[in-house]
Amino acid sequence: xxxxxxxxxxxxxxxxxxxxxxxxxxxxxxxxxxxxxxxxxxxxxxxxxxxxxxxxxxxxxxxxxxxxxxxxxxxxxxxxxxxxxxxxxxxxxxxxxxxxxxxxxxxxxxxxxxxxxx
Numbered sequence: 648x649x650x651x652x653x654x655x656x657x658x659x660x661x662x663x664x665x666x667x668x669x670x671x672x673x674x675x676x677x678x679x680x681x682x683x684x685x686x687x688x689x690x691x692x693x694x695x696x697x698x699x700x701x702x703x704x705x706x707x708x709x710x711x712x713x714x715x716x717x718x719x720x721x722x723x724x725x726x727x728x729x730x731x732x733x734x735x736x737x738x739x740x741x742x743x744x745x746x747x748x749x750x751x752x753x754x755x756x757x758x759x760x761x762x763x764x765x
Contacts, residue, residue, distance in 0.1 A: 656753045663749060669742065670716050675701065676709045683719055683733055684743055690733040718742055 665671055672680070678699055683690050686698070692710065696703045710733060713719045718739035724730035
């Protein structure tokens with residue numbers, strides 16, 4: 648697929664996504680959400696900050712929104728209460744699976760359902 652074709656597909660996906668009733672995530676929120684769901688955990692603010700090269704306060708603000716939406720959950724590390732672990736949720740998995748199916752409709756690749764078992 649040529650670069651312009653990729654951009655055209657991405658534009659169609661984004662337009663369809665913003666027309667849906669779902670949340671309108673920022674690119675930073677998307678990057679964090681996909682990191683949590685696609686990369687092996689456990690995930691922490693510090694780890695996400697390092698991996699994405701984004702300041703910890705910006706990670707925390709994005710996680711606030713993702714948590715309110717129910718896409719991630721914050722829990723204290725049982726071994727060190729100072730550390731907060733970022734976990735996946737069923738709602739987040741469903742949201743990403745629906746988005747992956749939207750992408751699949753446009754580019755013809757398998758959706759995340761195979762990954763998350765839905």
